[in-house]
Amino acid sequence: xxxxxxxxxxxxxxxxxxxxxxxxxxxxxxxxxxxxxxxxxxxxxxxxxxxxxxxxxxxxxxxxxxxxxxxxxxxxxxxxxxxxxxxxxxxxxxxxxxxxxxxxxxxxxxx
Amino acid sequence: xxxxxxxxxxxxxxxxxxxxxxxxxxxxxxxxxxxxxxxxxxxxxxxxxxxxxxxxxxxxxxxxxxxxxxxxxxxxxxxxxxxxxxxxxxxxxxxxxxxxxxxxxxxxxxxxxxxx
Numbered sequence: 001x002x003x004x005x006x007x008x009x010x011x012x013x014x015x016x017x018x019x020x021x022x023x024x025x026x027x028x029x030x031x032x033x034x035x036x037x038x039x040x041x042x043x044x045x046x047x048x049x050x051x052x053x054x055x056x057x058x059x060x061x062x063x064x065x066x067x068x069x070x071x072x073x074x075x076x077x078x079x080x081x082x083x084x085x086x087x088x089x090x091x092x093x094x095x096x097x098x099x100x101x102x103x104x105x106x107x108x109x110x111x
Numbered sequence: 112x113x114x115x116x117x118x119x120x121x122x123x124x125x126x127x128x129x130x131x132x133x134x135x136x137x138x139x140x141x142x143x144x145x146x147x148x149x150x151x152x153x154x155x156x157x158x159x160x161x162x163x164x165x166x167x168x169x170x171x172x173x174x175x176x177x178x179x180x181x182x183x184x185x186x187x188x189x190x191x192x193x194x195x196x197x198x199x200x201x202x203x204x205x206x207x208x209x210x211x212x213x214x215x216x217x218x219x220x221x222x223x224x225x226x227x
Binding site for chain 2: 034045
C-alpha cells in the first residue's frame with residue numbers, strides 16, 4: 001500500500017465551481033499536512049499547512065484534515081482559470097523527516 | 112534574488128558526463144533538501160541536510176553526490192547517469208529550530224535534466 005494516495009486526474013470543472021481535492025494516507029504517525037500548487041515548469045508553491053484535525057481557511061482555499069479516517073482535503077471556492085495547476089498533498093511525521101508526496105491532481109478550470 | 116534559486120534550469124548530458132546542479136536559498140533557513148520529480152510519480156526525497164550535515168540519504172545511487180558547503184548553498188554532483196535519471200530535480204529549504212525541523216518547505220523552480 002502506498003503511503004499517500006492521490007487521484008492524478010485530470011479534473012476539469014467550469015469556472016466558479018467548488019473544487020474538492022483529496023488524499024488518503026496509511027500511516028497514523030503522519031502529523032503535518034500540506035498542500036502545494038505546481039504550475040507547469042515551476043517548482044511547488046506552498047498553499048496550506050495544517051497540523052490538527054479540522055478545517056483551516058485562507059481566502060478561497062480551505063484545508064480539511066480527518067486524522068481518524070486518514071483523509072485530507074483541499075476545497076477551492078469560486079474557482080478561476082488561474083487555479084489550473086497540479087495540486088500536491090504532502091505529509092510528514094515532523095522532525096528529521098522530509099515530505100512524502102501524493103502523485104498530484106491535475107486541475108483544469110474551464111473559462 | 113529572493114526565495115530558493117536553482118541553476119541551471121535545463122541540462123542535457125550524456126551518460127559519461129559529469130555535471131553539477133546548484134541551489135541557493137535566501138530565506139535564512141538552515142535545512143536543505145533534494146527531491147526528484149519524474150513523470151507520473153510522486154516527488155521523491157533524495158537527501159536532507161541540516162546545518163551542513165547530511166541527515167538523510169534516501170537510498171539514492173552513488174552516481175548522485177550531494178554537497179552542502181554552508182546553510183545557504185546545496186549542490187548535487189552528477190556522474191555516469193542513466194537515461195532513467197531524466198527528471199525534474201527540485202531543491203527545497205526549511206527552518207530548523209533547536210534540532211526540530213519546520214515542516215513547511217519552500218521549493219526552487221527545479222532543474223530539468225535530460226540524460227541521453
